[in-house]
Amino acid sequence: MLAYFIKNPIFRELMFRTILKDKISPLLYTISLLIVLFLHFAPTECSSVHVHNAQPRSRQIEITHYLAPFENCNNIIVVSRNIQNLKSHRAPIILFTTPYSDLLRFPVLRRNVSHYCSASFRIMPNPNNPKATVDWNHGIKTSFGLQYFILVTNSKSTFQQFIEKLGADFYHYKRKEIMIIDVTLDVNGVTIWPASADHVTFYYHNMYHHEGISVSGNPSRCWIQVQCEGHDCFDELQIIGETVSQLNKYFxxxxxxxxxxxxxxxxxxxxxxxxxxxxxxxxxxxxxxxxxxxxxxxxxxxxNITPFYYFPTLNKFFTSHSRPFEFVIEQVQTERFLSCYKVKPDSFILAALTDPFDISSWICIVLSLMLTSTILTALLATPTMDGVIFMIGIFLENSVMDRLIKVKTRFHITVGLRLLVGVCVLLTGTVLVNWYKTLFTMEMIVPAWQTSPWETLFEIQVIMPFNLVGIPGVQPPRISYLVFFATIRHIFFPFSYEIDQFREVETGQSGVKKMATRVENTFNVGIGIKPTFNVTNYTAYVLKMENISYHTMLPISPFKPIQYEETDRFMDTVSACQKIAYLDT
Structure with missing residues (x-):
């Protein structure tokens, strides 16, 4: 508002005439004159300042149509500081303008039902240092799912030559699929895109390129040009990626x-x-x-192909890690236990007649019939079996009302008797009988629903193998039980885990705390009777700890190990049909 009045000539002229016409004191006149002079020269000063602070035109980036194929991915865009105008109204993005070391970690969240993928865009990277550009992983683990790394540059040949010279060293980039978008810049630094908004062009890098290899019947190429439309690009990139990945068997x-x-x-x-x-x-x-x-x-x-990969040694999962493993849940799969605990044994064919009700229900039904039959028999002048036959007839839905004539000869008032008979007919002859027939029919035609015989984990003694993927012909170590219990303890109490996670296990109120307490108590029993450590005779010390693990800790441990080769012990243990289950990991 002040700048408007300063630049307005009408306001300046009005102020000048008002000062001249009005009769004011010399002091006020002097002050007014200074104000008029300031207003007169202020536009020139402000204009010069405005021209002096003018910034050069910044680069304008329109990347919306290149984000369309990756709208189900976590999009990461890395821009330089001289790019101020980034236009995009597509999927949420993570915008990098500072080094990765200055940023905070954040959890990986999925907003759409899709396999995890990430698309990292480097906008106009420095061509003088291509290695730093390609090496930057943006905090994403190389073992994650689909990872697209897109370079938006006007120096396509420079980055292509650098990537082609990597050769077998490209193995370090693992699952990172590199693509290049070729752009040009005008004299003002504004990006000129090579295609319209409906068509996009990528240059996909074939990391398994080698002269002489064929891809789907065609000669292999180091760079595959992909021209696609909008949302079809992602499917085409996946097809190309799967086709290229099949060549890894030659490396x-x-x-x-x-x-x-x-x-x-x-x-x-x-x-x-x-x-x-x-x-x-x-x-x-x-x-x-x-x-x-x-x-x-x-x-x-x-x-003469230079290999990328080497066969690793397949080992047991290392649980005592220094940091928790980072992963993205892609599928939830339930575990199955093998046990005969609470499983009904084989029985004779007529057992299907008693399956609709359990033992407690049948006992209640029989007691009710006996009690009612006894009451009706006691009402007769001469005790006979008419009361029992009457109740059996109601239960079998037969007409036995003529049996009440003998009861009426003893009592003139039969209100209570008729009430008792009516309740028996309603509950036994109608509700109970029809309920039984319904359950019996469902038992015959509806598949049985098997439920877990255990309510909590504490009812199971989980049997685990020593060697998850045992090496054929190699005998287990002599300290198998000691190593097993140490591994189980490290699952609940890792020795160099985050302190917050350790406190959560100690102070939590869930079943994890109870199980962790049982594991810790089992381990403390062995620690309490362990022998004195002797450096000069380390082998004897370890063997004594192995004996303690087997004879003292094993009987009270909620986790009991077993080896794949122990077939007899496995069959004897599971055949006991007690609270034992076999978990094949």
């Missing part, structure tokens, strides 16, 4: 034994006395892969 390091096995198998020469498939039937996943891959690998064995 595994295959040992000489597996290669020789594949060649002998192709030549139909037996590898040993047994058939090749029989030899690998009871092996683990790693050896199965090593046996299967060379059959396709021989197709390009003369191309």
């Amino acid at each position: 595994w390091e295959i040992n000489n034994r597996a290669i020789a096995s594949a060649r002998w198998s192709n030549e139909k020469k037996p590898l040993h006395k047994k058939s090749p498939t029989e030899g690998y039937f009871l092996t683990d996943l790693i050896e199965s892969k090593e046996f299967w891959l060379p059959h396709d690998f021989n197709r390009y064995s003369d191309l």
Whole structure:
């Protein structure tokens, strides 16, 4: 408002004439003159300041139509500081304008029912340092699901050359699928997009490119140009990604034994006395892969392909980790237990007649019939079986009302008798009988609904194997029980876990606290009688702790281990039909 009056010439002229016409004191006149002079020169000063502070035109980014294919993903956009105008009205995004180290962690949330995916856009990255651009993971674990890394740049060839020179080092980027959007800049730094809003163009990097390899019948290319429309792009990118990923079998390091096995198998020469498939039937996943891959690998064995991947050693899940594992729930799967606890044994064929009611219900029904029959029999002048026959007839829905004539000869007032008979006919002859027939019919035609025989975890003694994926031919260690109990304890009380999580286990009011307390008490029993540690005789100390674990801790532990090879013990334990279940992990 003040700037408006300063720049308005009508207001300045009005103020000047008012001062001249009015009769004011010299002091006030001097002050008024200074004000007029200030108003006269103020526009020039303000104009100069405005021109001096003018900023150069910032880059304008219109990326809306490139976000459309990734609207179900967590979109991350990284922009430089000189980009001030980012136009987008698509899916929610995470906008990076500061280094990742200055940011706080946030939980990964899904807003749509879809597989987890992330799309990271780098807007106009610095072409002088392409490694820093490609290495930045934006805080996303490389083991997560679909990860698209899109470079929006006017230096496409620079980044393509850098990525192509990575070769086998591209393994470090794991599941990151890199794409480039080629743009140009005008003289003012405004981005000129190469396509309209209806069509988008990506340059997809084929990390498994090698001269001589064919992809779906076509020669392999390092960069695949993808031209698509709107929402169809995501499906096309998934198809291309799955097709490219099938080439990874040619980039595994295959040992000489597996290669020789594949060649002998192709030549139909037996590898040993047994058939090749029989030899690998009871092996683990790693050896199965090593046996299967060379059959396709021989197709390009003369191309001298540098391997990306190496077969790992399949080990037990390490529970005593320093930090909790980060994951995104993609599917919830229930576990199944094998047990005969509270399972009905096999019985004779007529047992189906008693299934509609349980034992307690049948006892109540029989007692009610006996009590009513006794009352009716006592009302007769001469005790006979007419009262019993009367109740059985009502229960079987037969007409037995003529039996009441003998009862009437003893009592003239039969109001109470008729009330008793009416209640028996209503409850026994109508409600109970029809209820039984309904349940019996449902038992015959409706599949039985099996429910868990346990109400809480504390009713089960969970049996777990020592070796989750045991190595064939390798004997378990001599301290299996000691290692087992230490592992179970670390599940509830990790030795270097977050302190808040540790306090939650200690002070929580859920079943986890109760189970953790039982595990801790079991472990404390062994600690209380452990022998004195002797550095010079460490082997003897460990063997004594193993004996304590087996003879003292095992009987009172809520978790009891078992090995896959212990078939007799497994059958004897489960056949007891007590509160024991076998959980195959």
